[in-house]
Amino acid sequence: MPAPVGPVMAAKVIGLYGMPLGPKGILWVNQIMLEVSKAWTIWQTGLTWNGLVVNGSGIGAWAGFGSGGMLNGPPFQMSPIPFEANHPRQVEFTNALISILTKKFSDWPLTFSFSSVSYIGGSGATPLSPGPVSASSVPGPIGTLGSGQNIEGIAKEWEGKLPKPDWQLDSPYARTKPLIQAIATTIEQAFAVEWLYTTIASGDLVVSGGAPGSGTIPPTPSSGAGKLV
Numbered sequence: 001m002p003a004p005v006g007p008v009m010a011a012k013v014i015g016l017y018g019m020p021l022g023p024k025g026i027l028w029v030n031q032i033m034l035e036v037s038k039a040w041t042i043w044q045t046g047l048t049w050n051g052l053v054v055n056g057s058g059i060g061a062w063a064g065f066g067s068g069g070m071l072n073g074p075p076f077q078m079s080p081i082p083f084e085a086n087h088p089r090q091v092e093f094t095n096a097l098i099s100i101l102t103k104k105f106s107d108w109p110l111t112f113s114f115s116s117v118s119y120i121g122g123s124g125a126t127p128l129s130p131g132p133v134s135a136s137s138v139p140g141p142i143g144t145l146g147s148g149q150n151i152e153g154i155a156k157e158w159e160g161k162l163p164k165p166d167w168q169l170d171s172p173y174a175r176t177k178p179l180i181q182a183i184a185t186t187i188e189q190a191f192a193v194e195w196l197y198t199t200i201a202s203g204d205l206v207v208s209g210g211a212p213g214s215g216t217i218p219p220t221p222s223s224g225a226g227k228l229v
Helices: 006-017 023-045 088-111 154-161 176-198
Strands: 048-057 060-072 113-123 131-137 200-202 205-210 217-221 226-228
Touching: 006 023, 006 176, 023 088, 023 176, 048 113, 048 131, 048 205, 060 088, 060 131, 060 205, 088 154, 088 176, 113 205, 154 176, 205 217
Parallel strands: none
Antiparallel strands: 048 060, 048 217, 048 226, 060 113, 113 131, 131 205, 200 226
């Protein structure tokens, strides 16, 4: 699944905020979530995975399972978010969010490990002679194939970066603390509830020589460049 869509996340933020927002405040929330969505899309597009240790067997048809491995990804990079004349308070507010998301999303692949990924393919082994094995991963939602540290704790870190964590954002646009909570909750839920279970991991490969008789391979690192789509 593509990264969550900016306007959809913005609508959820506004609903969670639960207080009136002026037109400029609504526009600003939409700008923030649009930049989050853009950065999320670029980051996801650059994620690859491989290096799982795969075991399996079969003559002709071959099947196995892999675990471990690694996710490799680019840094998460958000653009500065403008708001009217870039009042220092708004710049401070959005720059704090950018720094938090940059670290959390960039670090997440380093915490992820695959627990069980199915591989299917073919083996050229016979009852008397070994033969090559080539298999590819069975596509599945990334959240069902392993686990890592979730994107969470955004609100607490965000408030900690602001010297006055409940200052007014040019009334009546928004108050900082409830807006922080609404944005943080929206991003965390989009990641843990939606993205992990709608984003499909596929395209990893394992190639090895199969033992005679069963086409069994020793534990073999996968060598593909699986993608998340």
